[in-house]
Amino acid sequence: MNKQGVWYVEEILARKGCLERTSPIGRRQVLAANIDLVVVVASIASPPLRRGFIDRALASADWNHLPAALVLNKIDLAGNKGAASPEDLENIYGEQAGYTVLKTSAITGSGMEEFKKLIQGKTVALAGISAAGKTSLIQAIHPELNLRIGAVNAKTTKGKHTTVSARLIPLGKDTFLMDTPGLRAFSVDHIPRNELKFCFSEFDGAGPCKFRDCLHETEPGCAVLKAVQQGSIDRKRHASYLKLLHEENTYS
Numbered sequence: 001m002n003k004q005g006v007w008y009v010e011e012i013l014a015r016k017g018c019l020e021r022t023s024p025i026g027r028r029q030v031l032a033a034n035i036d037l038v039v040v041v042a043s044i045a046s047p048p049l050r051r052g053f054i055d056r057a058l059a060s061a062d063w064n065h066l067p068a069a070l071v072l073n074k075i076d077l078a079g080n081k082g083a084a085s086p087e088d089l090e091n092i093y094g095e096q097a098g099y100t101v102l103k104t105s106a107i108t109g110s111g112m113e114e115f116k117k118l119i120q121g122k123t124v125a126l127a128g129i130s131a132a133g134k135t136s137l138i139q140a141i142h143p144e145l146n147l148r149i150g151a152v153n154a155k156t157t158k159g160k161h162t163t164v165s166a167r168l169i170p171l172g173k174d175t176f177l178m179d180t181p182g183l184r185a186f187s188v189d190h191i192p193r194n195e196l197k198f199c200f201s202e203f204d205g206a207g208p209c210k211f212r213d214c215l216h217e218t219e220p221g222c223a224v225l226k227a228v229q230q231g232s233i234d235r236k237r238h239a240s241y242l243k244l245l246h247e248e249n250t251y252s
């Protein structure tokens with residue numbers, strides 16, 4: 001209140017933890033607000049794992065200083081033809097990039113105790129492409145919820161976009177899980193070009209580059225490029241970074 005006795009807004013508090021993307025029409029879009037943790041859900045097969053999607057979602061969370069974890073779902077399909085290797089992904093996203101990586105199966109129940117522990121006491125947004133198994137994971141925790149679960153199109157191996165709107169589901173006293181519709185695209189055009197490199201946490205550990213403003217592209221004396229060559233930073237992660245760095249208003 002000022003001296004004249006008029007109320008005015010002193011401060012607008014920043015929304016706690018927002019997950020954002022750039023929408024297909026080029027606007028910044030809040031996918032989930034007031035969350036403590038983003039869990040990127042990816043199925044190791046059926047639909048095939050999309051590394052690009054994972055990297056975008058993780059980068060977006062990072063840019064908003066939001067903790068993120070990766071859940072590799074459908075672990076029961078490991079070893080099947082075309083399935084991604086959970087061990088490789090644990091090494092890349094866990095050991096190298098420092099994220100919590102869990103392996104789950106909503107069908108067999110494998111890894112569900114770890115998943116429950118991860119989300120305990122938090123408000124969590126699930127993000128992933130259609131049919132990764134987001135709703136199935138919630139349903140596995142609370143079978144009585146009777147949520148709609150879709151199938152995978154046998155021909156295209158794509159999901160059918162079963163969940164159509166975001167929904168916050170209370171699980172116990174202080175745990176909330178936000179189920180979200182499967183995303184086709186996760187553009188991060190809203191992240192400034194020169195800040196993208198901070199959204200790939202393993203780049204930090206590579207040591208200083210010769211130039212302080214190094215973009216880790218082709219610069220001489222780049223510690224990140226050296227780490228990629230030596231194998232301590234995954235080549236595909238670096239390729240994802242370069243793709244984001246060079247894309248302008250393209251949505252994939």
Ligand SMILES: Nc1nc2c(ncn2[C@@H]2O[C@H](COP(=O)(O)OP(=O)(O)OP(=O)(O)O)[C@@H](O)[C@H]2O)c(=O)[nH]1
Nearest residue numbers: 074105106131132133134135136150161162163182
């Ligand atoms: N084999 C296997 N299938 C699973 C697993 N989790 C989910 N599924 C199947 O994957 C399909 C899609 O599951 P949903 O839970 O609807 O996927 P979603 O991520 O919520 O999909 P959208 O709502 O479209 O975004 C269903 O046929 C599930 O039965 C799993 O751990 N293993």
Ligand SMILES: [Mg+2]
Nearest residue numbers: 134135162163
């Ligand atoms: Mg769903």
Ligand SMILES: [Zn+2]
Nearest residue numbers: 209214216222
């Ligand atoms: Zn560099």
